[in-house]
Amino acid sequence: MAKPYTVSRETIVAAPPERVRALLDDFHSWSRWSPWEDLDPAMQRTYSGAERGVGAHYAWDGNKKAGRGTMEITGAEPERVEVALAFEKPFASRSQVEFVLTPQEEETHVEWVMRGELTAVMRVFSVVKPMEELVGPDMEKGLARLRDAAQEDFAAGRV
Template identity: 70%
Template sequence: MGKPFTVSRETIVLAPPEAVRGLLDDFHAWRAWSPWEDLDPDMERTYSGPDSGVGARYAWDGNKRAGRGTMELTGVQPHRVDVAVAFEKPFPSRSRVEFVLTPQEGETHVEWFMRGELGLVQQAFALVKPMDELMGPDLERGLANLKAQAETEAGSVA
């Protein structure tokens, strides 16, 4: 049994929840905001299942920085999107990602959670660099990109 971890970040987006959710429940849209899409310009991407919603799948195979793995949408509700993430490289791991969208008078409070368990190798690495320090900046960058994309698409950028 691994050691559990949770990393989370949040932001306010000047767009309605449905505009934000549209960027989350379609893996094709992740190219516009995901903090990992620019790690390898030659990354191979494969989409399967429905274009969006539960059952949509995304697989990637990239350089050492991008690694290789899959994601699957496991839950889509008006104010929540759940994703199962499985890495094969640089090391095998599985995690659950949750996006919680809370409407706030023309804005959306977005919370991004990543939960999983650290294997022995990851636990040793986490002694040097904890998961929050490792993944937190990526989530922050992704939320900033998501915010910019959603606000641009919603025409809310001031």
């Protein structure tokens, strides 16, 4: 029986939600902020479907650190982006990812949530390293990079 998990992190970005969202609903922009994009400089990337927003699809195939999998944007609203994440390697897993953007005066509160179920293999592995410890630090790194990219774009007038 699978065991559910949820890992979430949050940050404040000194830019409006539409600037942050532009980095989330376009997989071509993920290389600027995703904590996993630099795990394999030779990683193969494939973009298909919609250019951005619902229906945008991204697949990667990399070394054993990067693994192999796909992502698809399944929901995109002004203050929310939802992504279906499927890993094939290093082990099969499926997760739902959600970015919630809440305007706060001249800033945006960003919450990154990942939900899924631990498979039998993942449950054994999670005894040594729980999902919170496995994914949480990467999410923190990604949010810091997302914040920097959004603030840089906003300061440069790219909204």
